[in-house]
Amino acid sequence: MNRIHQETIIIPWQESWKKMFETEKAHIAEGMTAAGLEGNVYHIGSTSVKEMCARPIIDILFCPAQETSLEKCAAVLEGIGYTNLGECGRPGRLFLTKGDKENETFYLHLCDEDHPVAKDQKLFRFIQTHDETVSHEYMQLKRQLAEMFPHDRDVYRTVKGRFVEGVLSAYRLGGENRGSESCGRWR
Secondary structure (H helix, E strand, O other): HHHHHHEEEEEEEHEEEHHHHHHHHHHHHHHHHOOOOOEEEEEHHHHHHHOOOOOOOOEEEEEEEEOOHHHHHHHHHHHOOEEOEEEEEEEEEEEEEEEOOOOOEEEEEOOOOHHHHHHHHHHHHHHHOOOOOHHHHHHHHHHHHHHOOEEEEEEHHHHHHHHHHHHHOOOOOHHOOOOOOOEEOOO
8 A cells, every 4th residue: 555545644735635626526426427326525624624734635525315325326436446445444434545646645435414424524624614723733633643653544543533523522512513514516
């Protein structure tokens, strides 16, 4: 496996990430539409948050329209170059990858809109874009972890994941029930 998938490489936010997402979203929409499928495509993860440092990988959330099986969508995604890695420990969510170079790699989370992964991804993005303190603390943590564990993505992911879980829990306990964002549907 290529270094982009194994190492913890953190770089400053880049305006080009928005365009990369939009281009890939159009590619996904084209494939899904040709197969007669619909869904919502969201830019998630740190590359979707302006000024947030990130690994140079575009994270995408694809939520198919109701009554559409994840397997049908995964087959279309495989046809446009994605590799299906299965659930990767999160039942009801498929994880797919495409590419192996900086700024040319995509991680795609495929699950229903009401799946906890979809809800958490959208809510955490909302929090980061609306809470400067969380955004700043998250950026500092990511930089520290990348410096401390440049070759241990498991530790990086685990510690970062605990931070995210804590923020989501605190936000929900505080009575905040926001986090919806504009639909990513192409139709």
